[in-house]
Amino acid sequence: MSARRTTTIAGSLVAASFSAVMILSFTAGADDQGPGSSKGGKAVDKAPAGVELTTLLPKKISVDNGSEETAITATVKNEGTADSGPIRLWVVGFDGLTVRNVPGCSPIAEKDLPEGSNSGFSCSLDGLAAGASKSYDVDATYDLGRTGKICLPVQNGDGSKTFWQQGPVPFGTTNPSPNAPATPLLLGTDNKPVAPGGDELPRTGAGRDVLPLAAAGGALVAAGAAGLWWSQRRPRRPQEG
Template sequence: MDHAYRGSIVAAIAAGLLVLPFTAYADDPAPGSSQGGKPGPAATADVKITTELPKQISVDNSTEKTDLTAKIANSGSKDSGPVTLMVVGFDGMRITGVQGCAKIPDDKLPAGSNSGYACAVDKLEAGKARTYQVTASFDLQKTGKICLPVTEGKTDKLLWQQGPVPFGTSKPTPNAPDTPLLLGTDNVPFGPDKPPAVDELPRTGPSDAAVPLGLFALTLLAIGGTGIWWTTQQKSGRP
């Protein structure tokens, strides 16, 4: 990668980190789930990284806006060292912000995704968790998915990946103030030409169209994680 290109990417990532507040250690206030998650090839017994998403979110029917809490946890016996958490949107679900994280440029997103943020975590101690407030939009006339991959530092070593897992409902509520969406359920779109479905049980579990484990981790780390860790090391004086 030439210096001019790397500099432009680092500048974009650094700007995102500077204007956003940092997240704090906390517990997810809503019930969380690791549904659709799987350890990556680099996972070890002493560092057990997982992520969680809420089991249910609510989308405003007029604005199609929603928010949720993404959690990263270490249930291993030693600290994780530097890791990168990414929050990526697919189809009708677009990630519009992640507290304390840097936006991945649109032209550098992996194929199939529409938005994403990269979060640099200096280390996650054993038994600790960190939460990130996520804002998003959800086009209720489409299906929507979210994915949380975690890699080791600035490398392409995948520790964990949750998703892409869908949020959705089989019983749309177009006349209500909002629509509740369940994790692991494919959304039934509604609109002028798509009347709400009736008497259909929610389908749960990983989507059939799920991206294979680690398919886009390399891409994200190349443009997001590397820039974040490179910037962090430069500021701290590390070589």
């Protein structure tokens, strides 16, 4: 193989490795929560005639591994045939999931939080027409070293009745990825916390240094560059004749 051809192949490896790293980074950072789900929800107190209230949570969320921040869309919907009248939606966090803010809603005082919860906001509505829905952007954090749950109760205006409650339902993953830009979590899945040393590849030989997963993309690029360097440094055979 000629030096020129070897150089061309090595350069292609570098380009391909760089493209792979870029694609993986973009995919991990994508904020696609998917369609909403009422998983873990149930009717509690009987709602007024013609009123059928439910809630929806995204089927998946993404937690930033550096800041532990995540965004969740919480939706309340009236699937009945009559206006709901005054209602309020609570957005409550448990364990490793902490609700930091819900624009347009009021924080729930610590003494009024449901037992076992760590944070919550109350969102009041004058009424929800038949077939209408209202969505809220939930700013939260998720400690990936713990399990985490969210709960969405829907009450009447004075809080004396709970017409519907979704959760506490978990978000989690059975395959933590601590060195990726973000970790995707699925609704209804118990989180498997990151174990000590879980961010390292296994050793492949005695005394061999462990390679962090985050360096894998860079290693691909370095491998291509090393191939180029090796091809240029490789001694040529003396010509015969």
